[in-house]
Amino acid sequence: MSSFTPKTYQQQVLDSVQAYFKACHELPSPSLAFAATTERLWGRGSAYHPLQGFPAEMPYFCLRVPTGGGKTWLAAKSVALVNTHLLRTEHSVILWLVPSKPIREQTIKALQDRNHPYHAALREAGPITVLDLEAAKGLTRATLDTSTAVIVATRQAFQVEEEECRKVYQSSGALMHHFDNLSPRQRDGLLTEGSGAERTTPYSLANVLRLRRPFVVVDEAHNSRTDLAFDMLARLRPSGVLELTATPDLERTPSNVLHSVSAAELKAEEMIKLPVRLETEPNWQQCLADAIGQREALQHLADAERRAGAAYLRPLVLIQSEPRRAGIETLDFERVRNELITNHGIPASEIVLATGEERGLEQIDADYKLGLSDPACPVKFVITQKALAEGWDCPFAYILVSMAALSSATAVEQLLGRVLRQPGASLRSARALNQSYAFVVSRNFAETAGALRDRLVAGAGFERREVAEFVTAAKAEQARLDLGGHAGRVIVRPIAITLSEKPDLKRVPKAVRDKVSWDGKLNTLTLSAPLSEDEAEALQASVSSESAVAAIMQAAEESRSTAIEFFQTPAELGLRLRVPALALRTGAEKNGELALFDDPEVLEYPWDLSPYDAAPTADDLQALGAALKVSEGGEIDIDAGGHVVTRFLPELQRDLGLVYQPENWDAVRIATWLCRNLPEPSLTHASKQAFVAAWLANLLRQGGFTLARANLQKFLIRNLLEARIRDLRQQAVARAFQQTLFGADAAARVAVSDEYAFEFHAQAYAPSRDYDGRFGHFDFRRHYYGRMGDFDSAEEFECACQLDIWAQQGRIQFWVRNLVRREGCSFFLQKADGRFYPDFLCQLPGRTDQPGAILAVEYKGADRWNGAEDDRLIGGLWANLSQGRCRFVMVKDKRWDWVEAQL
Template sequence: MPFARRRVIEDLNRAYAHLATKGFANAAKELTDKLIAMGFEEMEVAAFLRQQTPTDEGQTDLFGQTGGAVPKLELVYLVIELPIMPELEHLDDDDKRKLAITEDKDNQKIIVRVNGEASDALQQTLIKAAGKKPAQEAIARDLRIHNQSIQAQKSPSERSESFGRLPLLCAYIQDELELIEPETILENGHLNLLEYPAKLNNFRIQETSNSFSIDMDGKEISFSLAKQNEVINFNEDLLDVTEQDLISWLDRECKQADVMQRDLIKFSALLIKDLLQTANINLTTLVRNKFPLLRAVRDLIGLYRRRAQKEGYQQTLFGNEAQVLLSDEFVYRFSPQHYPARPPYYAGRYKFQKHFFPVIEDLKAQGEEYECAKAIDSLPEVKYWIRNLVRREHASFWLPLAHNRFYPDFVCELKDGRMLVVEYKGDAYVSNDDSTEKRAVGNLWAKNSNNRCLFIMAVEQDNDGRDVRQQIQSLLG
């Protein structure tokens, strides 16, 4: 829905279907087929397709039963149809107990109900009995989604557990506590253009033209290149436009929320005055080229804004008079009901045990970030961890940078109540300017947390020869 907005009541953010069917499994299979045909990923279907427990009257109350109790989610069993009886001799007792098999003699089919997670051996047995390749592929897909659905409901968020709070970086700016953002670090919230030179040093007007002379002799038309004395110089002062007219036009076109109008008008006036002192440029030339001039002025203001933000950022966070702190007034908390992950999702064989949400966004099943995630998942001190999303409104933890926001790779809640933020960097990036700025603000955030928060920029192997797991363990103490 293009204009849909998230509701406060989480139940209103879901789609509901009331189905009259012999069994949820059959309806779920048909719904799965349709959702995948519409372009949804298997992982999305597994994470969001749910059956709610019916009430005593046999109906399902969409928004909670009497007394305000939240309906519990049940693991969805899987029913598949096979042309022949599967060979069960080589399966262990645990796999056999997960199966309920009946024979539909009228339709000459074997109906198999799978309860609980299907092991690799059980999956291969059922796929083998499916017959032709298209049927085998369909059964394999249904088994994958079935297992993913079970894993999804095992996640802490699906059990309505909570994740620790993360204080955001704040500072006292003019005696008021404010959240530090690129928009708030400019003095008084405005860019003072008059502190910067009103000069367009690289502005050039390059006009090339060919002038032609066209003659009519009766019904015949002829043309040729015009002689120099026949060409009109359009840059001569022939326009009835004043310097103030051009300044007013620039003021209207360059108007920006963080620039005071009186400053913009004076800055434009100084800039025009400087340009008019340049050889081969007069007012007519500038008016005729006012759009290239406008682009150059906007670019210059953008350059000065970035400079001002960087200077303000350094002064606000790291200056001698900086008043940085973490406050309970500005806190971020991951909601168990809101993790708008987008494909590609993690789909590797390694089963993460402590990820807070049922899906993991943008994590390949190999590589350095994957190894970092495995190291985090294996630490006994970690209660839960989250693959942090990037630029997702109300669903991402971030720290301020001079011109942007920093979204660390992993956020962890430790069993002792502390919060750990992990940013992973490959050797090629660990020492560049971007990483230096991120490391500085991460360390500042942790330093001002009163030992409630920890930050680390992990690498594959540090100068002491420690791997990622050892680096984190050393930080945890």
């Protein structure tokens, strides 16, 4: 089975899902759990939007992951979390909805393939059965009782006009046994046909699903927002809905975004190739030639790296041709193919056509084991007309060529997504192989760059604020015209020229009129924005004298060059920001090797469960008692209006309890199951088994607890045991942490090392929220990046303003708003029970041959000061061990003089 190591951001997504599921049981409702979880994760709770037509309290949430981020793998990994932490059941039914039949076939194939990472992720939920709707119509009760069934279908399959949908609601003798021995309450919850005496309950797949309360996974959820689609799903009584998309709907039927991954995180974790290097060229043949030259340059680098031991790579060019039109000459696929063969000597075998009529990619997949990625495959150019086959994925795609000026939005979004993926999800040595390339037939660079950024936002799921730096000009002269790429950091000086005649601006296109103004009293024409060569020509046509034409031409040239002044951030200027990190000596020797201290579990700590009191606490017994009431009759509340209301999750637990009939297990079997489902690698199996057996024995001595009840509640018992073991382990870790970092020989065990310095990379800054001016406006001139993460309070904002003032005075070289939990762009200091992320990091002035010290600044409100003692301790230790290279200060009550004393 292929091994797959999750990226840190992927693990953080899964941690967020688990935290939400646990909060759903700890708090009165999934909506409150959502607000509480998002506040804990991101510092600001998000509003919860129920899904119309579904129970208001059904868990419904969305994971926002840009193109190339591994959405399908995350969904597969989430299934085990659904079973364990939300449904608290050993087996479940997962209804996995995809946007189209080709995607359905690919998804089923990958999920069923025992050597695929998707299948390995699914298997963490235990025995798995993956099938399509057709196979699901023959599902046996035994299969559902002994495995988690993942039914993969298109969303359209549940729409009435689809034949597949009608089959879902039709009675089938093969499903009859699912309805044996149902209670009256269960029968009342099923769909019926007809009315009165003719009313019947069909033995349909829809009714099997209603009984089993499926959890729904919706892939590419932005494509499925119709009322009809939601109504059809609601009829199946889902236990919850998880959406995955790069571009969630935030307006019409808003998705509840639990965790949002940014493109900068994907870049930092080597998942995608950024920036996109854009070049525009009005001559299509020259544009194609430039792209061919770029491909050859990339191939040369790839070959050199392979000789040094790197993986095989053959960069591909994806060419979007124009569609054929009767009687009109277009740059269609035949014309582009002939240009490649005739004028550039490209062998026909190196070109594949992927259009409506030509299915060249399918043939490549049939001829070569690894498709386009196969070293034996000669293809270097793929010509498409509209969009490539859905789900087509080849990380070798590096260069997008658009013969039409980005006119087909859908096609460009698809092709952009294809060239963004990083081969092997790991950086190459050559910087050029870690970037994507776009060549577009166009005369207007700024307009093209803007359209490309729009496509990254609308199609690939990038955030609007980050796309500016992720599309860059390949040519310096075009970079000057890209004002959108330097949003907020560019000054354009207006140019006023005196003309001997009044220009006829009515003859000028509106786009040009918006950039100029005429003053009849002074006879001056003012250019307020850069004019491209085409726009200058259009403006020259508004005058007749040669002197006026010459003056406009000169002014237009100046508007594109000397009139533009760019303000570059320290990151854009190439200045480095490296912050020495805490490192730990491994091994018993005092001169052992250093390793980054990013996990307290690496500390040597005595850890054994056996000495501890293995008995349920009063809180544990209360939780088990409350859950039993739910399973026996549901939990019923009375609302303010005197109406009876039932809570969603308790009702769900009762339904699942009725469906999944517990077997007669003895104490040994229950204890064995609990041990198997309590992953704790730091313990020996014997000590874990002894602890679990003792805990269970103590539980069974309590009044009213039987083996049957323990079996019924084994998932809740498992969670209580996990929490207890985690708490005991954290106590042991905390003792070891204190001894190692603050004991008598701490200096021999811990160091602050340049070897493990954290570096802030130029394009790896990804705030979950940018500062939007809510605490006031300030012209920050010395922040390391053009973007800035949000502040938690007005005092924190004022602290940032003060830092920037000192930086403008030269007392600080530059500074950065440090982020929390953003992998690749956050500096942290490890504590026993988590990580400390200082609010600000300042690079102090140094000498030519040596950088200055790093100052970490943390602002704490007076109400949180007492609770931040461990932050002050670890920050002080980091500064003390750094031999003067690092300084730390924690501030409260706007005591800026405490910071100033460190400068």
